[in-house]
Amino acid sequence: MNPLSGTRAERRMVVTGSRSGIGRATATLAASLGWTVIGLDLVADDQPAPDGDGIITFPCDITDELSVRRAFEQVDRAWGGQAPTAVVHCAGVYRFKAAIETTAAEWDTVVDINARGSLLVAAAAARRMLTTGDGGSVTLMSSIAAVRGDGGEPSAAYSASKGAVVSLARQLAVEWGPRGIRCNVVAPGVIDTPMTTVSGTPEIFDQVLQRIPARRLGSAEEVAQVCLFLASEQSSYVNGTVIAVDGGQSAS
Numbered sequence: 001m002n003p004l005s006g007t008r009a010e011r012r013m014v015v016t017g018s019r020s021g022i023g024r025a026t027a028t029l030a031a032s033l034g035w036t037v038i039g040l041d042l043v044a045d046d047q048p049a050p051d052g053d054g055i056i057t058f059p060c061d062i063t064d065e066l067s068v069r070r071a072f073e074q075v076d077r078a079w080g081g082q083a084p085t086a087v088v089h090c091a092g093v094y095r096f097k098a099a100i101e102t103t104a105a106e107w108d109t110v111v112d113i114n115a116r117g118s119l120l121v122a123a124a125a126a127r128r129m130l131t132t133g134d135g136g137s138v139t140l141m142s143s144i145a146a147v148r149g150d151g152g153e154p155s156a157a158y159s160a161s162k163g164a165v166v167s168l169a170r171q172l173a174v175e176w177g178p179r180g181i182r183c184n185v186v187a188p189g190v191i192d193t194p195m196t197t198v199s200g201t202p203e204i205f206d207q208v209l210q211r212i213p214a215r216r217l218g219s220a221e222e223v224a225q226v227c228l229f230l231a232s233e234q235s236s237y238v239n240g241t242v243i244a245v246d247g248g249q250s251a252s
């Protein structure tokens with residue numbers, strides 16, 4: 001058995017943002033390793049059914065408490081009331097906007113999706129993990145933007161929202177750690193997904209690459225591998241930490 005496949009008895013994973021990018025890669029990788037995977041996404045079919053990878057995606061707006069509650073109730077029904085072993089929360093948005101041009105409404109949109117959504121999803125999962133007493137793993141998605149300002153693509157609301165995710169995860173790790181739930185953060189650098197906006201002109205692309213020691217973008221699959229590590233028992237003593245997946249950018 002691949003060590004990233006969790007344990008034989010417990011390997012149910014909820015992945016948010018499972019219809020695109022990092023979430024999609026994580027859900028697909030987990031399914032290929034034997035996890036039972038349910039996706040939650042704003043983009044979902046009216047009549048959810050397993051896709052070619054065996055992943056079913058239920059509709060969920062992570063900013064909406066009622067929507068999150070209903071989505072997790074669907075998860076409960078699908079798994080006969082068994083709690084998720086792991087949640088990998090990838091749903092999020094990026095907005096490129098200079099600070100002095102950012103309106104309160106734009107701030108709220110980004111912070112609601114990236115920060116509030118993280119709390120709502122993590123708490124919904126943890127309620128179930130705490131009830132069974134089996135513990136589990138919650139992985140949240142931050143960004144290199146949480147630790148580095150960006151003069152080229154300023155994004156005040158995004159950066160602040162991703163900083164909040166790191167603070168939230170540390171708090172959850174301490175609150176839930178004694179009861180067997182680990183909460184960690186993945187902080188991607190520039191990853192080649194539909195969210196990435198750096199592919200504009202060759203000059204801009206080259207400037208971005210010059211800031212990355214690896215001199216290339218990361219792939220969604222490279223982030224997914226780290227998410228699987230954090231979800232599995234391979235990381236059983238890893239809690240409350242941030243793992244950068246950025247080709248060395250945050251070290252430069």
Ligand SMILES: NC(=O)c1ccc[n+]([C@@H]2O[C@H](COP(=O)([O-])OP(=O)(O)OC[C@H]3O[C@@H](n4cnc5c(N)ncnc54)[C@H](O)[C@@H]3O)[C@@H](O)[C@H]2O)c1
Pocket residue numbers: 016017018019020021022023040041042043060061062063090091092093094113141142143144187188189190191192193194195196
């Ligand atoms: N791509 C990058 O370079 C990069 C870098 C750093 C951090 N991240 C973070 O990684 C995560 C995934 O990014 P990605 O590149 O895969 O993005 P993506 O745009 O490819 O996918 C995001 C997914 O989230 C879903 N989503 C958006 N709003 C939602 C909502 N309110 N409720 C439910 N689902 C919603 C979308 O439908 C989509 O499926 C995000 O949190 C992002 O901030 C990405």
